[in-house]
Amino acid sequence: MLRLIMNDILGTPAILVGLFALIGLLLQKKAIAEVVSGTLKTIMGFIILGAGATVLVGALNLFGQMFEEAFHIKGIIPNNEAIVALAQETFGTETAMIMVFGMIVNILLARYTKFKYIFLTGHHTMFMACMLAAVLAASGIKGPLLVAIGSVILGALMVLMPALLQPYTRQITGSDDMAVGHFGSIGYFVSGTIGKYFGDKEKTTEEIKVPKSLGFLRDSSVALALTMALMFIIVAAFTGPTFIEKELSGGTNFIVFSLTQAITFAGGVYIVLAGVRMVIAEIVPAFKGIADKVVPNAKPALDCPVVFPFAPNAVIIGFLSSFVAGVVSMFILPIFGLAIIVPGLVPHFFTGAAAGVFGNATGGRRGAILGSLANGLIISFLPALLLPVLGSLGFNGTTFGDADFGIVGILLGNLLKLF
Amino acid sequence: MKILVVCGNGLGSSFMMSMNVQKAMKELNMEGTCSHTDLASAKTENADYYIGAPEIMDQLNDGNRKIISLVNMFSMDEIKKALTTHVLEGR
Numbered sequence: 430m431l432r433l434i435m436n437d438i439l440g441t442p443a444i445l446v447g448l449f450a451l452i453g454l455l456l457q458k459k460a461i462a463e464v465v466s467g468t469l470k471t472i473m474g475f476i477i478l479g480a481g482a483t484v485l486v487g488a489l490n491l492f493g494q495m496f497e498e499a500f501h502i503k504g505i506i507p508n509n510e511a512i513v514a515l516a517q518e519t520f521g522t523e524t525a526m527i528m529v530f531g532m533i534v535n536i537l538l539a540r541y542t543k544f545k546y547i548f549l550t551g552h553h554t555m556f557m558a559c560m561l562a563a564v565l566a567a568s569g570i571k572g573p574l575l576v577a578i579g580s581v582i583l584g585a586l587m588v589l590m591p592a593l594l595q596p597y598t599r600q601i602t603g604s605d606d607m608a609v610g611h612f613g614s615i616g617y618f619v620s621g622t623i624g625k626y627f628g629d630k631e632k633t634t635e636e637i638k639v640p641k642s643l644g645f646l647r648d649s650s651v652a653l654a655l656t657m658a659l660m661f662i663i664v665a666a667f668t669g670p671t672f673i674e675k676e677l678s679g680g681t682n683f684i685v686f687s688l689t690q691a692i693t694f695a696g697g698v699y700i701v702l703a704g705v706r707m708v709i710a711e712i713v714p715a716f717k718g719i720a721d722k723v724v725p726n727a728k729p730a731l732d733c734p735v736v737f738p739f740a741p742n743a744v745i746i747g748f749l750s751s752f753v754a755g756v757v758s759m760f761i762l763p764i765f766g767l768a769i770i771v772p773g774l775v776p777h778f779f780t781g782a783a784a785g786v787f788g789n790a791t792g793g794r795r796g797a798i799l800g801s802l803a804n805g806l807i808i809s810f811l812p813a814l815l816l817p818v819l820g821s822l823g824f825n826g827t828t829f830g831d832a833d834f835g836i837v838g839i840l841l842g843n844l845l846k847l848f
Numbered sequence: 849m850k851i852l853v854v855c856g857n858g859l860g861s862s863f864m865m866s867m868n869v870q871k872a873m874k875e876l877n878m879e880g881t882c883s884h885t886d887l888a889s890a891k892t893e894n895a896d897y898y899i900g901a902p903e904i905m906d907q908l909n910d911g912n913r914k915i916i917s918l919v920n921m922f923s924m925d926e927i928k929k930a931l932t933t934h935v936l937e938g939r
Contacts, residue, residue, distance in 0.1 A: 552859045553860075644903050644906065648886075648888055649856050649888075650886065651888065702859065706858055706884075710863070734860065779856075
């Protein structure tokens with residue numbers, strides 16, 4: 430009986446998250462029909478997540494092979510959804526446990542310390558839980574100790590990162606009612622700080638005319654398919670038709686093959702996104718419901734696009750500057766003997782845009798441009814430096830994209846080496 | 849009635865907005881469901897109303913869909929006002 434509970438119920442991550450969703454739904458006193466459908470959908474979400482991983486892993490491997498054949502160096506695609514989906518086979522249980530206990534630590538810290546933040550960006554909570562599980566496991570920690578350490582770190586980050594940004598967030602929103610809860614915080618903090626010292630906030634980005642035509646990149650599946658298509662085709666041109674058609678595509682034309690693989694990758698990520706959405710759909714409202722009851726004056730810490738409407742021009746300028754820094758970094762990384770991080774439109778769009786808004790709030794145009802350039806460098810170098818501490822997970826050709834995953838993973842991984 | 853909240857990724861902002869929209873619907877005694885999704889899926893999913901940030905709504909606006917743009921996505925007042933004018937008063 431104990432074996433059934435420990436191995437088969439708690440050891441099957443899909444069932445485990447379903448159980449958490451069930452508890453959350455019961456705590457919110459939902460009707461029986463909602464409890465049943467919510468629990469089933471959560472379990473299904475986890476299974477969809479795994480299915481997405483199966484779709485994208487093939488394209489990821491092919492990209493890696495083509496890249497190495499062409500440039501004799503590793504090319505890595507930073508994509509949170511991809512690496513989290515791939516990690517679930519090994520670290521599914523740990524991820525789910527750290528996610529839920531991390532939320533409890535968040536509520537306790539918000540209740541008993543002056544950091545009243547409730548971190549509502551559920552997918553980032555899940556991704557960070559997964560990153561922590563991988564780094565801790567790579568350092569030889571396992572079982573309850575892994576879950577305990579991971580949950581405490583996660584819960585602490587969920588209040589500390591919004592708190593770190595809050596002085597700047599206040600300048601953007603003009604109020605203290607809400608916070609930014611997104612694990613790209615270090616990039617935004619650096620951007621805000623650069624703006625403060627090197628910019629002039631009177632000369633805001635919102636006075637200049639910026640073309641709106643880049644708005645279609647907000648559609649992340651389009652943006653991802655586009656980046657991957659460009660990258661695959663450029664790399665394919667360097668790899669050459671002979672190798673691809675003989676070794677990889679089974680005779681299909683190398684450009685057509687690369688294009689379909691690129692879009693297969695984007696399709697896989699789309700599936701993973703749908704899965705993640707279902708996994709967090711019941712857990713986050715339960716978390717919020719409990720937090721609202723337990724923590725007086727709780728401040729919601731929200732996903733980064735919450736700041737976009739405050740400076741729409743800074744969003745575009747920030748994205749472009751960050752992306753330029755990402756492209757430049759691609760050529761600098763190998764000089765330091767690091768893997769090449771292929772710049773993605775999605776991470777540069779979301780975190781570059783937010784960095785632009787932070788830089789603009791403290792330092793106007795110059796702040797937005799310089800701050801987002803810095804963000805672009807950060808999200809190129811940190812993911813490369815993170816790879817060695819991820820253990821076997823680091824060999825899949827993908828890595829975590831946003832700044833905080835990098836900084837936390839690198840610090841934690843190297844700290845654990847001292848013991 | 850079905851309301852669909854949309855954002856770029858369909859994970860973060862739209863999810864949080866939909867929790868507030870649901871709360872507002874309850875307070876305004878409105879019948880119906882509210883769910884959230886990403887921009888690409890929203891283009892193929894039918895709903896009575898679509899809610900989101902102005903840049904996102906610009907891309908969904910094909911003249912047939914009923915769209916509601918929210919500037920401050922998390923202000924309960926703005927959400928309630930938008931639901932009242934667009935849905936209840938049918939403007």
